[in-house]
Amino acid sequence: MKALHIILLAFFGCLLMAAAAGLPPRGDIHAPAQLLVNPAGTPVAGAYYIQHAYKHAGTPNIVTVVLADYRGFDTLGETLVVFTGAISVLFILRRRKA
Amino acid sequence: MKTPSGSPIIQVATRGLVPVIQIIGLYVFFHGHYSPGGGFQGGVLLAASIILARLSLGTEISQRLFSSRRTIIFSAVGVLIFAGTGLAALLAGGQFLNYEFLPLPGLEPADLRNWGILIIESGVTITVMTSLIAIYDEIIGC
Numbered sequence: 590m591k592a593l594h595i596i597l598l599a600f601f602g603c604l605l606m607a608a609a610a611g612l613p614p615r616g617d618i619h620a621p622a623q624l625l626v627n628p629a630g631t632p633v634a635g636a637y638y639i640q641h642a643y644k645h646a647g648t649p650n651i652v653t654v655v656l657a658d659y660r661g662f663d664t665l666g667e668t669l670v671v672f673t674g675a676i677s678v679l680f681i682l683r684r685r686k687a
Numbered sequence: 688m689k690t691p692s693g694s695p696i697i698q699v700a701t702r703g704l705v706p707v708i709q710i711i712g713l714y715v716f717f718h719g720h721y722s723p724g725g726g727f728q729g730g731v732l733l734a735a736s737i738i739l740a741r742l743s744l745g746t747e748i749s750q751r752l753f754s755s756r757r758t759i760i761f762s763a764v765g766v767l768i769f770a771g772t773g774l775a776a777l778l779a780g781g782q783f784l785n786y787e788f789l790p791l792p793g794l795e796p797a798d799l800r801n802w803g804i805l806i807i808e809s810g811v812t813i814t815v816m817t818s819l820i821a822i823y824d825e826i827i828g829c
């Protein structure tokens with residue numbers, strides 16, 4: 590049984606490595622994710638952010654610009670979720686003063 | 688009421704580690720514009736430093752570092768900073784969370800967005816840090 594586990598793990602590990610070998614190199618300008626227009630003829634959203642993020646926000650980290658500016662409303666929701674979680678824990682676990 | 692840890696090794700190590708963790712937390716928060724990091728990660732590091740003090744330095748010192756009465760209030764203040772920034776842009780004539788319209792005088796639109804991102808990230812940092820401390824205080828007891 591244990592041998593079967595190891596064989597399965599090795600098989601899926603090789604599968605992942607073979608798949609990773611087929612990925613385009615980092616920063617490849619011809620990769621599908623970096624194209625201006627995808628094969629179906631519609632514009633790719635990521636290319637817009639990569640081209641305009643620094644000009645719009647003056648911040649070199651594109652991820653930060655997308656997280657806090659282009660998708661700022663989403664981050665506001667995440668912060669509210671953290672806050673709501675803390676309040677819920679307080680309501681459930683607060684020890685009542687007798 | 689927790690007494691300080693009996694082991695001097697733990698006490699000395701904690702006294703040395705807490706300020707270092709806090710400095711790294713602030714670095715991760717402020718450097719989020721240039722490298723991986725930002726509000727969530729910096730807030731978690733700051734919370735870790737306080738929780739480490741809670742675990743090993745005892746109630747008296749750790750409460751002086753950050754009182755558990757203030758945690759949930761500061762958590763709300765962080766969300767208010769975030770939402771208030773969005774509302775300020777809305778009231779100044781733009782869209783909700785459009786930092787270009789923030790009422791800070793004498794800044795280019797790109798700089799305004801830069802500052803807007805920093806302001807809302809500080810709100811995120813405060814909320815994440817104080818929420819984690821509040822949850823710890825309720826579960827383990829300060």
